[in-house]
Amino acid sequence: MKKIITVIAGATLIALSISGIALAESEAISTMARIAMNLNHFPSDDDKVVLKGIIDNDDSSEDETAIAIALFNIQHKVGEADAERLSAIAANDASDESVRKLAGIVLNIHHAASDGDKATLATLASM
Secondary structure (H helix, E strand, O other), X not given: OHHHHHHHHHHHHHHHXXXXXXXXXXXXXXXXXXXXXXXXXXXXXXXXXXXXXXXXXXXXXXXXXXXXXXXXXXXXXXOHHHHHHHHHHHHOOOOOHHHHHHHHHHXXXXXXXXXXXXXXXXXXXOO
């Protein structure tokens, strides 16, 4: 049974690698992916507390902070100033793939993430 689970886990990781879906690089990315996955028009008060913690954390990268700020400020969709920063992150090949994917998903949220984006967010959130 243990061998079967190991094979399935390995196959899943290979499939994710081939499909281009990134695994989250940090706890901040995982946390923000969970928030974005459940977002409905705007973050809850509890989500805002968590996002503020990411924003204020010295260990958060500049990109992570920018994504957290965009999620914190979202009202049905990302504001113009946050959209510019998210676009730059999503297009920056020097950024981690999970950061680029999350930035692109948050940029495209209109009231909530699409079903396809929610699947990617679930993958990012699981790490």
